[in-house]
Amino acid sequence: MDDYRRVADTVAADIAAGRLRPGDRLPPQRAFARERGIAPSTASRVYRELALRGLVVGEVGRGTFVRAARPAPAPALGEPVAAPVDLEVGHPVAPGQGALLAPGLARAAGAALVPARVAGTPDVREAAAALLAVPGWTPAPDDVLFAAGGRQAIAGAVAALVPPGGRLAVEELTYPVVRATAARLGVALVPVPADGHGLRPDALADAHRRTPFAAVFLQPTLHNPTGTTMPARRRAEIADVLERTGVHAVEDRVWSFLAEDGPPPLAAFAPARTIAVDGLAKRLAPGLGVGFAVAPPELRGRVAGALRSGAWGPAGFALAAAAAWIADGTAAAVARAKRADAAERQRTAAARLAAGRAGNGTVRADPRSYFCWWELPAPWRAETFVAAAGRRGIAVTPGAAFAAGAGAAPRAVRLMLASPPPDGLERALGVLADIAAGSPDDSPVD
Structure with missing residues (x-):
């Protein structure tokens, strides 16, 4: 095991045991290095690893603090x-959910030994397209690719669009998993201001002029953490910026199932420039490892290749269970x-x-x-x-x-x-x- 991971494990154990508590400040990295007898560069990697695990958070000018302890x-x-x-x-679990899901699990048991492909099968693609369809947008079944979850779908989309060393634009407040994913892929984040209607199109265009990026990750519907839903007009304006700049978008729709009356996805306004990602962990069950990446035809091969090379593809059992639950309502x-x-x-x-x-x-x-x-x-x-x-x-x-x-x-x-x-x-x-x-x-x- 790498030295920095071993040290990070000891700090994680202190957090889990309650020896370090929520809000406790870790020493400055140089002091931490001296205490542990490690190089300052190793201490920096320890702190970065703890942040990627979601155990600590750094605040500029204040230091690094423990996020949680249980x-x-x-x-x-x-x-x-x-x-x-x-x-x-x-991880929402609705009352009576277990009883609703049990029959589908039994029917899918035979698929446990069957390998799954990121392209799925025609019937599973049809089922997924029907599930993801909303007023104003119905994905083509052949555009649907499958991942081991929503996070893996995001990783595959980002890897397909942004090369190592490249840049990904994000909202100033964004899904923390994207920060960790970008760090692991060697991708730099470009924060873009938002307002009460979501990501600002003028700020997106300005950011691209100053620091060009290959893609933008955004959550137009029920933005996590602010809850903002971008109105249709703003989505059209973002689509116009994408077209003018040649930038692609990764649209996170994981929470969108809660907003039945929401505007059509960004993918409906910029179909050739948007990869829409979704998953079933929130919609159905936390342990169900199925994610979706709806990619336009010209990007489908790149996304499929990224999912395969990253080992982010789905399991056969999960895919079969999901198809059964979609089909039977x-x-x-x-x-x-x-x-x-x-x-x-x-x-x-x-x-x-x-x-x-x-x-x-x-x-x-x-x-x-x-x-x-x-x-x-x-x-x-x-x-x-x-x-x-x-x-x-x-x-x-x-x-x-x-x-x-x-x-x-x-x-x-x-x-x-x-x-x-x-x-x-x-x-x-x-x-x-x-x-x-x-x-x-x-x-x-x-």
Whole structure:
């Protein structure tokens, strides 16, 4: 094992055991190198590895902080919630989902020994195209490629479009997996400003003039973490920029199933320049390793080659199970249940975070989504709030985890509402509201 990975494993073990707690600051890299008897360059690789694992987050001018630790130690404020509550991980499971999925698993058992190809089979492509179709856009079955999950589909699309050493534009706040994927592929990120309607077309064009890039990754529908959905007119303007600059787009549609009434995908406005990626982990089941990359014909071979060479292709069992659930209506039934579940959880969040608590910051969320973006009230900073929440047994994600640039970290956190049971979610949100109404001075970070 490489030395830096071995050292990173020891730090990860300290985090898992609670010896390092949420919000704890790691030493500066040179001090860390001296403590561990390693070279400064090795220390830098250790910190980068910990960030890629999602265990720490760096904030410019402040240092590197522990993101999460489970189980949480004794609370700093009052009594802890009844059990640790995870508001970081987004794995929605609708009531009764297991019973709906069981028959499809049994029917797909025979496919466990059958290898799958990234192109799938004609019937699976037909099923996937039908699942992904929305008003204003129906992908051609032959344009659908398959991956081992949504993340792998993103990796394949980025690898197909951006060579090592190249650049990928992203929204200023972006999906953290894209940061890690770009780092592993040797791709540099170019942050582009967004507003209340999503990525700004003028900023995208300006960024390309200053620092040309091969592609842009964006989330037009239910942007994670802000919840923004880009209106149709903005999508058309982005498509025009893509055409004028020759840039391609990777459109992340993983959460779009929650927004039935959303605008057509960017792929409908720029079909020759957009690879639309999606997956079934959110839509159906967290353990179902199936992702989709809908690529225009001129890009299909490049994306297929990237998926194969990266070993990002699907498993035969997962592909067969997915096709069965799509064909018999199970996928649609589970998606309906999750839309209802997400809406109910958003109502809970709105009530618990805003009920009579003036000065509690600003909560931005789409009522159809599973997450909230909470701009914290002064004088809270994200890392101190994460630490205070962790000491009450609640894991939340600091805004810096989504920041693509090197500027000041957002004074915000993302709350993922999908995983806890409803009563646990309600209690946890109430605790977070109480923390925000207090002072960081009441929640010291040791």
